[in-house]
Amino acid sequence: MDKVAEILVEASAEVVEPRFRALAAGEVMEKAPGEVVTVADREAEVIIARRLRELLPLPVVGEEAVAADPALALALHSEPAAWLVDPVDGTSNFIAGRPEYAVMVSLVRDGRTVAAWIWQPATATSYTAELGAGAWRDGHRLTRAPAAADPAKWRGSVKSRFLDPDRRRTVEANTIAFGEITAGRHAAGIEYPDIADGALDFILYWRTLPWDHAPGSLLVSEAGGVSARLDGSPYRPEAPGCEDGLLVAADPATWERTRDILLTR
Incomplete structure (x- = not known):
């Protein structure tokens, strides 16, 4: 769990955060009608996917890779396990210079998410969860209280x-x-x-x-x-x-x- 969290923090620091509010001309592209991508998304996904495979050699279903080859997403069902990667979640916010964006990974086994990692660079906040073991924010266990009755x-x-x-x-x-x-x-x-x-x-x-x-x-x-x-x-x-x-x-x-x-x- 800690190693994947480190991968997200390091990839974010290397290629995502330096481009926050600093995207150059040509570093934002349209990948589909109405959907945009940045060089930060693509570069971060390459780094994260490579390092996840080094950690656990499984197929990687990345948002940007699937945009280029939709068949890659079938690994979620055809393979016993796979990594899921969202290199920059909230790309529109990232492009606009708003701090509400994240870097995310999850591990899927037999069709179920068994582990998850969310890194929020703007606040340096890390969330993790493991199936049956709990949810955590910066190492502190999260327990959501019920909502009010009304x-x-x-x-x-x-x-x-x-x-x-x-x-x-x-x-x-x-x-x-x-x-x-x-x-x-x-x-x-x-x-x-x-x-x-x-x-x-x-x-x-x-x-x-x-x-x-x-x-x-x-x-x-x-x-x-x-x-x-x-x-x-x-x-x-x-x-x-x-x-x-x-x-x-x-x-x-x-x-x-x-x-x-x-x-x-």
Whole structure:
């Protein structure tokens, strides 16, 4: 666990942090319509993937490698184990000079996330989680207290961009039941720790790319929260396009109540 955490910190210091608020012309590119990537993303992924393979020789499913060859993501199901890498989570924030970005890795075995690492360079904060062993922030164990009983006191985020229009109208209309709905922080590596730390009580996601959600889902679950599909099945990392819809909450009761409120027509 410590060695992977070191890899993230060192790769971030080498090629990510020096480019924060210092990206040169030509160092930001479009990798797909509406999706951007920077040289920091690509260089960090190469460094992290190489060092992870040296540590444990497994396939590496990296966000940028999959953008070039989508078939690489099939290793999540075809191989007994694989590394998942998000070299710069929150790339749009990083490009804009906002500090809400992270570097993330997770280890998947037999379709389940068994270990996770999140490094937040702007605050030098490290989050780790291991299946059955707990969640940690800078070496201190995380235990998420249950949310208040009254939803009117809850603070959450609803990512409605990718919902179909009918469901979006339903969900957005139902947010009135909650105390505060935020736009989110545009980086899963910031938002999941916000739930584990108690800053948020729930988040509804729709598109669930595995490198974005595997690390934080394990972190929240091991801290006492819930990360599950809308049918109640526990989150499992899927290749892009396989599964949509994910509700993350502070505790089981909050998860159930949030789902009921948001999806009621």
